[in-house]
Amino acid sequence: AQTVTQSQPEMSVQEAETVTLSCTYDTSESDYYLFWYKQPPSRQMILVIRQEAYKQQNATENRFSVNFQKAAKSFSLKISDSQLGDAAMYFCAYRSRGDKIIFGKGTRLHILP
Amino acid sequence: DTEVTQTPKHLVMGMTNKKSLKCEQHMGHRAMYWYKQKAKKPPELMFVYSYEKLSINESVPSRFSPECPNSSLLNLHLHALQPEDSALYLCASSQVDANTEAFFGQGTRLTVV
Numbered sequence: 001a002q003t004v005t006q007s008q009p010e011m012s013v014q015e016a017e018t019v020t021l022s023c024t025y026d027t028s029e030s031d032y033y034l035f036w037y038k039q040p041p042s043r044q045m046i047l048v049i050r051q052e053a054y055k056q057q058n059a060t061e062n063r064f065s066v067n068f069q070k071a072a073k074s075f076s077l078k079i080s081d082s083q084l085g086d087a088a089m090y091f092c093a094y095r096s097r098g099d100k101i102i103f104g105k106g107t108r109l110h111i112l113p
Numbered sequence: 114d115t116e117v118t119q120t121p122k123h124l125v126m127g128m129t130n131k132k133s134l135k136c137e138q139h140m141g142h143r144a145m146y147w148y149k150q151k152a153k154k155p156p157e158l159m160f161v162y163s164y165e166k167l168s169i170n171e172s173v174p175s176r177f178s179p180e181c182p183n184s185s186l187l188n189l190h191l192h193a194l195q196p197e198d199s200a201l202y203l204c205a206s207s208q209v210d211a212n213t214e215a216f217f218g219q220g221t222r223l224t225v226v
Binding site: 032091099 | 144146153154156158163168201203205210212213214215219220
């Protein structure tokens with residue numbers, strides 16, 4: 001069975017600094033997608049970034065980028081120039097063939113002004 | 114339109130009540146999901162509908178009854194709930210059996226008294 005592990009329950013970063021959130025996963029599949037979702041206090045789960053497993057190039061979306069290490073089954077999220085609006089729960093998620101999307105336990109990110 | 118709309122946003126119900134949660138999307142997605150989320154926890158998958166047919170039931174108690182009347186709508190019928198069923202209920206949609214992300218609604222905050 002596939003699993004997703006986020007080992008950092010909480011993290012804090014100074015505004016304008018860079019922070020990296022960790023995620024590891026376990027799967028025997030070769031074709032899958034990985035995602036980072038953000039859930040602010042408003043409750044809505046918002047997609048931050050996605051990575052296709054067959055692509056070696058790391059995905060980037062503005063201040064958000066990932067470090068995807070397929071062999072190590074690691075998928076970390078780097079947030080550059082942290083802003084107060086980045087404060088939220090961040091969930092790492094996995095999806096392969098089929099419709100099941102599996103979430104990690106989440107990392108609560110605090111931004112210090 | 115990348116919205117998933119859930120109604121109501123908040124619901125308080127007694128243990129003998131019957132109520133329904135509603136979810137609607139117009140993105141042409143044929144996979145629709147119900148997740149349950151307790152405070153400070155990740156979303157837990159409850160049900161998945163694929164092409165309007167129930168494809169995944171994660172051993173959810175029968176007091177929760179899903180329904181997918183058409184490709185745009187998803188309902189969750191609630192009956193004889195327990196206080197421990199109080200949670201945020203999230204609806205999501207995605208393409209079927211494709212390695213793409215799911216889009217989430219804002220959720221219904223359910224309180225069982």
